[in-house]
Amino acid sequence: MSTPEPSRKRARPDPNSRLATAPVQALTERDKVLASIRSRGNRGIWLADIKRESEIPQNILQKQIKMLLATNLIKEVKDIRHKAKKVYMLSEFEPSEEITGGTWFSGGSLNTEVINDVKKRCKQQITVLKAATADMIWKGMKRSDANLIYTLQQIGDVLEALVLDKEVEEVKSTGKGDFVNVPAGKVCYRTVQKSSGARTGALASIPCGVCPRLRDCTPDGVISPRNCEYYKKWLGADLF
Amino acid sequence: MIIYRLSQPVLLDFVSSLYRSIALAVSLRLRHRTRHIGFFISLKHSPLCSLTLSVTRRFTMVRQHATKLAVEIISSHSGDLVAKVCGCLLQHGTLSLQEIVRFTDMMGSNVKNCLFVLIQHNCVQAFSTPRKGSSDKTMTQYMAIFDNIINRMRFSKFLSIVKGDLGPEAEALFEGLLQNGRLTFEQLVERSISKEQHMDQAMRENHQSELRACFNNLVRWHYVEQCPRPEPFIDPDSEDQLKPTKRRGAMTVEQPPSIEQQAFEAATLAASERFSEISESSVESAEDGTGNHSSATGHKRKHETSQSDLDPVVSVTEKFWRANFEKLLYCLKTKICAENVRSRLGVDAGVVFEAIMEANTEQKVKDVIVSATLDRILDQLRDKPAGISMTLDHVRTILDELHCKQSTEKLEAIYSLDLNETLEACQNDEIEALVKARYGDQGYKIFRLLSTRGQLIETDRIAEFTFVEKKEAHQMLYRLWKDEYIESKKIQSQGSRDTANIFLWRLDRKAFSKTVIDDIFHAALNLTEKISQLVEKQHKILEDDMIKKLIQKKTILQLSLLKLDDSLLLFHDFSNYT
Numbered sequence: 001m002s003t004p005e006p007s008r009k010r011a012r013p014d015p016n017s018r019l020a021t022a023p024v025q026a027l028t029e030r031d032k033v034l035a036s037i038r039s040r041g042n043r044g045i046w047l048a049d050i051k052r053e054s055e056i057p058q059n060i061l062q063k064q065i066k067m068l069l070a071t072n073l074i075k076e077v078k079d080i081r082h083k084a085k086k087v088y089m090l091s092e093f094e095p096s097e098e099i100t101g102g103t104w105f106s107g108g109s110l111n112t113e114v115i116n117d118v119k120k121r122c123k124q125q126i127t128v129l130k131a132a133t134a135d136m137i138w139k140g141m142k143r144s145d146a147n148l149i150y151t152l153q154q155i156g157d158v159l160e161a162l163v164l165d166k167e168v169e170e171v172k173s174t175g176k177g178d179f180v181n182v183p184a185g186k187v188c189y190r191t192v193q194k195s196s197g198a199r200t201g202a203l204a205s206i207p208c209g210v211c212p213r214l215r216d217c218t219p220d221g222v223i224s225p226r227n228c229e230y231y232k233k234w235l236g237a238d239l240f
Numbered sequence: 241m242i243i244y245r246l247s248q249p250v251l252l253d254f255v256s257s258l259y260r261s262i263a264l265a266v267s268l269r270l271r272h273r274t275r276h277i278g279f280f281i282s283l284k285h286s287p288l289c290s291l292t293l294s295v296t297r298r299f300t301m302v303r304q305h306a307t308k309l310a311v312e313i314i315s316s317h318s319g320d321l322v323a324k325v326c327g328c329l330l331q332h333g334t335l336s337l338q339e340i341v342r343f344t345d346m347m348g349s350n351v352k353n354c355l356f357v358l359i360q361h362n363c364v365q366a367f368s369t370p371r372k373g374s375s376d377k378t379m380t381q382y383m384a385i386f387d388n389i390i391n392r393m394r395f396s397k398f399l400s401i402v403k404g405d406l407g408p409e410a411e412a413l414f415e416g417l418l419q420n421g422r423l424t425f426e427q428l429v430e431r432s433i434s435k436e437q438h439m440d441q442a443m444r445e446n447h448q449s450e451l452r453a454c455f456n457n458l459v460r461w462h463y464v465e466q467c468p469r470p471e472p473f474i475d476p477d478s479e480d481q482l483k484p485t486k487r488r489g490a491m492t493v494e495q496p497p498s499i500e501q502q503a504f505e506a507a508t509l510a511a512s513e514r515f516s517e518i519s520e521s522s523v524e525s526a527e528d529g530t531g532n533h534s535s536a537t538g539h540k541r542k543h544e545t546s547q548s549d550l551d552p553v554v555s556v557t558e559k560f561w562r563a564n565f566e567k568l569l570y571c572l573k574t575k576i577c578a579e580n581v582r583s584r585l586g587v588d589a590g591v592v593f594e595a596i597m598e599a600n601t602e603q604k605v606k607d608v609i610v611s612a613t614l615d616r617i618l619d620q621l622r623d624k625p626a627g628i629s630m631t632l633d634h635v636r637t638i639l640d641e642l643h644c645k646q647s648t649e650k651l652e653a654i655y656s657l658d659l660n661e662t663l664e665a666c667q668n669d670e671i672e673a674l675v676k677a678r679y680g681d682q683g684y685k686i687f688r689l690l691s692t693r694g695q696l697i698e699t700d701r702i703a704e705f706t707f708v709e710k711k712e713a714h715q716m717l718y719r720l721w722k723d724e725y726i727e728s729k730k731i732q733s734q735g736s737r738d739t740a741n742i743f744l745w746r747l748d749r750k751a752f753s754k755t756v757i758d759d760i761f762h763a764a765l766n767l768t769e770k771i772s773q774l775v776e777k778q779h780k781i782l783e784d785d786m787i788k789k790l791i792q793k794k795t796i797l798q799l800s801l802l803k804l805d806d807s808l809l810l811f812h813d814f815s816n817y818t
């Protein structure tokens with residue numbers, strides 16, 4: 001990747017800065033570091049890449065970075081793709097979605113509070129509309145919140161996640177009954193119809209189904225049904 | 241249907257011993273050419289090698305739990321000796337009497353008695369093959385019928401089906417067949433009359449004709465069938481048997497049927513004979529022929545077979561009857577799937593679903609497509625209180641909702657229904673509950689994503705779709721993969737400076753179902769083991785309170801086993817995964 005010429009203007013020492021008194025050699029190194037960081041814009045750069053590009057020894061580089069951080073010329077940001085690596089960018093840049101993870105992330109982690117809030121609002125719309133397409137849900141949300149910052153695509157992603165949670169289901173509209181507002185054949189969302197007839201898991205309701213030792217358990221082995229602690233807990237220890 | 245043809249531990253040992261070899265082609269020829277298992281293993285020191293072994297080991301484990309469960313069932317119904325012979329057949333595959341004696345170290349007469357019991361209860365089928373080196377002498381062989389053994393866990397379910405459709409009299413008659421395995425009609429009559437001591441001759445005759453009507457009803461509904469031929473002759477070397485078949489237009493040549501499959505086919509009677517009702521005259525003539533049937537028919541009879549090893553006592557011309565498991569399993573399939581349809585699409589859809597299943601003429605439990613004419617479906621609906629008032633329009637709408645395909649044959653509208661959708665929905669209910677309990681909400685979401693997409697998906701994408709942190713998603717995927725629920729594929733991406741490993745994940749429904757079936761067999765085995773432990777304990781304790789408590793716990797275990805068996809039906813009996 002080509003590295004653009006470092007800006008001479010920015011590289012000039014700031015007379016108000018503590019660095020103004022730093023030796024000329026150090027300023028040049030600072031220029032190199034700043035140039036590397038600037039070249040990556042809002043995507044940021046890893047420490048190892050700065051080192052490789054600027055060819056500055058590790059200890060001096062770290063010192064420079066520390067000084068630049070102290071003067072607020074650069075900032076350290078979290079890259080959700082590589083949490084262990086340090087990424088730097090100029091303070092005036094907003095980190096790209098690639099680094100932050102986008103709307104659903106904050107400080108390098110998933111913002112579950114925000115996600116749950118959006119999920120709740122989606123479900124509210126579905127309850128009101130009975131059955132609705134992603135577009136109908138998004139427009140409904142915009143009507144009740146003029147400052148809605150989420151795009152249709154983002155609401156679509158949340159709806160897909162709700163389907164995976166089995167809180168809503170994706171169905172094709174029949175154009176009748178609950179689907180009367182959705183053209184027949186269109187994919188839409190509605191609340192999962194929970195009914196008493198649905199099967200409950202047989203394996204999930206006995207100790208062996210969820211037992212971490214299932215694969216090691218044999219009738220005549222060290223771990224066996226006869227001396228099983230999980231069964232004792234389930235049925236009471238006095239009988240076994 | 242599972243037919244055991246080779247000792248699994250033997251196979252595993254064999255494969256293990258080859259582990260360090262390189263590129264080996266092995267063809268094993270066992271005692272008989274029809275019991276031939278051929279396999280090709282490329283055993284280099286590569287990941288493929290461990291994959292091959294792990295698949296083999298997994299296969300072995302599946303069979304081990306299933307076999308142990310079958311032996312446990314036979315042991316609790318017929319005792320340890322019979323279970324030993326049954327276990328020997330399940331483990332070693334089809335064997336002759338001498339071979340069973342050698343493997344079990346039991347006395348020949350004991351083995352014979354055990355085989356009598358197993359045949360009586362339809363758990364073993366005999367057939368004869370030409371003796372080696374002699375063209376006119378034959379040798380009798382015995383094969384275990386695994387599915388029939390497992391069906392013994394389901395008697396209470398079968399009885400309630402018969403009672404629901406044909407009433408308590410039919411249920412009582414049918415129970416006689418379940419308890420005794422196979423009986424003639426006359427034996428069934430005696431069994432019934434022996435319970436009613438107060439009857440005079442006229443009452444008995446009247447009772448007998450009532451029983452005959454009831455019995456014929458059972459046959460008409462296909463709940464009861466005539467037993468298969470006791471010992472069909474199979475010549476595995478005959479040209480017809482060996483010829484591999486090639487379907488027209490198919491690219492692959494089908495394997496010739498195994499000797500066990502041939503024996504099954506040869507033993508099965510034609511439908512007209514299997515379900516031929518009995519007439520009054522045929523009963524009388526049978527009674528005339530045998531004189532009296534005063535032996536206690538409530539006891540297990542073990543002399544109706546005509547195997548050359550097992551001395552025949554009764555003429556093979558007698559008609560023996562047994563429960564028709566195929567039909568009973570089909571009814572269970574209808575019931576379980578209809579419940580699911582009802583829960584998803586409403587009560588009326590459940591009723592229409594039942595009507596299609598009942599109107600379907602070929603009622604085979606493994607079939608995934610059922611079809612019936614609209615007239616037949618409507619006929620069935622008219623027989624149901626919930627269906628009688630449905631309008632044709634309403635029925636048509638529901639048929640659409642069920643995704644039935646319509647076609648026309650001889651001017652009649654035919655509706656075909658693919659059961660896969662419903663079966664998968666039932667299986668998903670079972671498995672998603674398990675995944676949620678075992679792996680929590682995150683595992684559940686990830687599993688559902690892979691299950692619905694059915695294709696390879698990269699870790700990062702999975703994390704994005706499910707709103708799970710990437711690291712946690714990777715850990716969860718690894719756990720699911722380790723437990724053999726999903727498959728993983730590693731690819732290397734060539735970046736500008738370095739290469740990185742990218743992991744892709746997929747749920748292969750067939751492979752995953754095998755893991756689930758194994759877990760179900762294993763859990764069922766553990767439940768039966770626990771039940772036996774309580775039964776043993778019951779004999780030892782004296783305090784009333786404790787006995788009451790114990791019976792209560794035993795009931796919980798038995799009900800859990802029945803419920804678990806529904807899952808076994810879904811994954812093992814109704815589907816084609818095994």
Ligand code: SF4
Nearest residue numbers: 208211214217225228
């Ligand atoms: S019997 Fe106990 S130890 Fe064995 S698999 Fe079941 S719960 Fe686990």
